[in-house]
Amino acid sequence: MRGPRMDHPRRGIADPDLTFPEALLQLRDTIPTITNTQEVPISNPTITPYNTGLNGVNQPNNMLFTDILWWTLGGLGVLILLIRIGQLAWAKLRLVSAMNTKGRQQHFWKVKQWSWMPGLKRSLIYAPLWKKRHNREIQLSSAVNMGTLPSRLQAAVLLVYLGSNLAYMFVLDWQQANKYALCAEIRGRSGTLSVVNMIPLIIFAGRNNPLIGLLNISFDTYNLLHRWMGRMSVFEVLIHFIAWAVVQVADDGWEGVKHKILYDRFISSGTVGVVAMFVILVLSLSPVRHAFYESFLNTHIILALVAFICTWIHCVSATVHGGLPQIPWVLAIFILWGAERFARVIRLAYANRSSRGYTTATVEPMPGEACRVTMHLPRHIPVRPGQHAYLRFAGLKPWENHPFSIAWFEHTYSPSSLPTYSSSSSSSSEKHPPGTTPTSTTVSFIIGAHTGFTRQLYNTARASPLGALTLRAAFEGPYAGHHSFDSYGHVVLFAGATGITHQLSYIRHLINGCNDRTACTRRITLVWIVRDHEVLEWIHPYMEQILRLPNRQEILRIKIFVTRPKTAMGVNVLSTSGTVQKLPGRPNVVTLLAKEQDEQMGAMVVGVCGPGGLGDDVRGAVRGMQGLGTVVDFVEESFTW
Structure with missing residues (x-):
């Protein structure tokens, strides 16, 4: 039916x-x-392909912008190198033509200058970013500050480089209808640029950076560039992570993001690297960095190494055949970092160990809360004026090392079986006595007691029952010293407190050079600003030697300004020779330099080493001297950390 x-x-x-x-x-x-x-x-073909690999990544544009960045840095370096060569050639010509000429007869070099140069110095080369402040710290409290402001020239370089990074990162296919494909393109671009920036980041961080001497750019400037390149690299890697997370959440939800971070080596290594770089960014903010600098420095190095290792794992574990194309760049980062660290080890081992033994240091507590440190090196180490070194002391945080300007150095000589000859360009303090060879070097420093390491050093030395402390130490250096004043007929040196250490070696070198006719210098004026008379004890043994140099009275003038004397002093204390003055209060920098310019002999250079406020005052006065008919250059020794 x-x-x-x-x-x-x-x-x-x-x-x-x-x-x-x-x-x-x-x-x-x-x-x-x-x-x-x-x-x-099934998997969504508009989302899933774009959460990993190179799908949606515009690799040709990534490589194009990478090449443009390389060429930008390389072109800037070549331009600065050409300027540096021109400066060296000009200084050599001035030195050769004037080193046998009396000061009043160096008139050609006193006034001869291109008409546009004074304006360039005043408006760009020596100019602060805004008004007067440059190296004077923006103080939040006695222990915390916001750092310093870049100069106008430094700001221009930073603006070009950082602005170009931002522009390259967002040159994208904004007409792309699939927003997840656009996220993939952003991910590829930002990740590529972040790794690209890590290479100059590592180069500029090293104290053995060969570009310092080659381009005559101070470590302080490279340190500034290092900080801003680091911030840009962190910003780009955060964009890289966010662009990946947007696609991953859309494809598999937050549980999928968590699963990949925990169990996918490619994603987990990248995530750890991002976290490490973000923590570096937070810790490097000026208030945090300045309040806990020594802890910050050690943590910074560890986290940076973690970030580099994670970046390498991230690149090699990608599903792309052969890994990501950034692998050679990451290897270059490790090579550069390792080479710089190896150079430090070699410097340490060479300077502090020989058949004569190890380096020892004598630490003497001085009035005015400072230490005079004399390091006895077991071998001969050449030292130039204006150099500094990094010091370590056994028993006093030996894992830490800090830079200090070299105040004085002496070489010990012993009989030699081979004849030795002096270089005609060396000062008499560097000459070998006949029939001898240098065997060891003694280097001295003045270290003011502030906080942390320097305070501990001073307190330990002061507590010593013998009145001085002798201990094993390590000397790494010397570094810098790339500014030569030999071609200037007139040298004016400003020093604030322990900043005198940087200027002392120049004074001895230039007086000897004048006597030997290896330098043009015929007039040196030293202006030293101190709080009280007692700190004069810091440099007493060195100044005694300087004052006994031949023709010193004709060459050197010393003005000491005592700002907070503990005892009454006369209005103007003058030495019997009339070349050393002690005056109360602070100097009028503009008036002092105006007087020096009236009596100028040949080209003049004004150098300053001291607190940031003093440096800004001297910089402002030198800028005001531009365009008044004479050649006046400016050199500042500073370390903005």
Whole structure:
């Protein structure tokens, strides 16, 4: 017996040949495919391909902008190198033509200058970013400050480099209809630029950076560039992570993000690297960095190494055949970092160990809360004026090392079986006595007690029952010293407190050079600002030697300004020779330099080493002297940390 008739599923009419159960079976066979498609969705082709790998990444543009960045840095370096070569050639010409000429006869070099140069110095080269402040710290409290402001020239370089990074990062296909493909392009661009910036970041961080001497750019300036390149690299890697997370959340939800971070080596290594770089950014903010600098420095190095290792793992574990194309760049980062660290080890081992033994240091507590540190090196180490070194002391946080300007150095000589000859360009303090060879070097420093390491050093020396402390130490250096004043007929040196250490070695060198006719210098004026008379004891043994140099009275003038004398002093204390003055209060820098300019002999250079406020005052006065008809250059020794 047939059941009720059903409409045929295709024809929509009753089929007399099918019973009701048969019609249900036929309908069932047409339903499962539709039902399964709705309940078990397949991967979304508009999202899934763009959460990893190079899908959607515009690799040709990435490489193009990478090359442009390389060429920008390389071109800037070549331009500065050409300027540096020109400066050296000009200084050498001035030195050769004037080193045998009396001061008043160096008139050609006193006034000869391109008409546009004074304006360039005043408006760009020596100019602060705004008004007067440059190296004077923006103080929040006695222990915390916001750092310093870049100069106008430094700000221009930073603006070009950082602005170009931002521009390259957002040159994208904004017409892309698929926003997840656009995120992939952003991810590729930002990740590429972040790794690109890590290479100059590492170069500029090293104290053995060969570009310091080659381009005559101070470590302080490279340190500034290092900080801003680091911030840009962190910003780009955060964009890189966010662009990946947006696609991953859309594809698999937050649980999918968590699963990949925990179990996918490619994603987990990248995430750890991002976290390490973000923590570096937070800790490097000026208030935090300045309040806990020594802890920050050690943590910074560890986190940077973690970030580099994670970046390498991230690149090599990518699903792309052969890994990501940034692998050679990451290897270059490790090579550069390792080479710089190796150079430090070699310097340490060479300077502090020889057949004569190890380096020892004598630490004497001085009035005015300072130490005079004399390091006895077991071998001869050449030292130039204006150099500094990094010091370590056994038993006083030996894992830490800090830079200090070299105040004085002496070489010890012993009989030699071979004849030795003096270089005609060396000062008499560097000459070998006949028939001798240098065997060891003594280097001295004045270290003011502030906080942390320097305070501990002073307190330990002061507590010594012998009145001085002798301990094992390590000397790394010397570094810097790339400014030469030999071609200037007139040298004016400003020093604030322990900043005198940087100027002392120049004074001895230039007086000897004048006597030997290896330097043009015929007039030196030293202006030293101190709080009280007692700090004069810091440099007493060194100044005694300087004052006994031949022709010193004709060359050197010393003005000491005592700002907070503990005892009454005369208005103007003058030495019997009339060349050393002690005056109360602070100097009027503008008036002092105006007098020096009136008596100028040949080209003049003004150098300053001291607190940032003093440096800014001297800088402002030198800028005001530009365009008044004479050549006046400016050199500042500073370390903004």
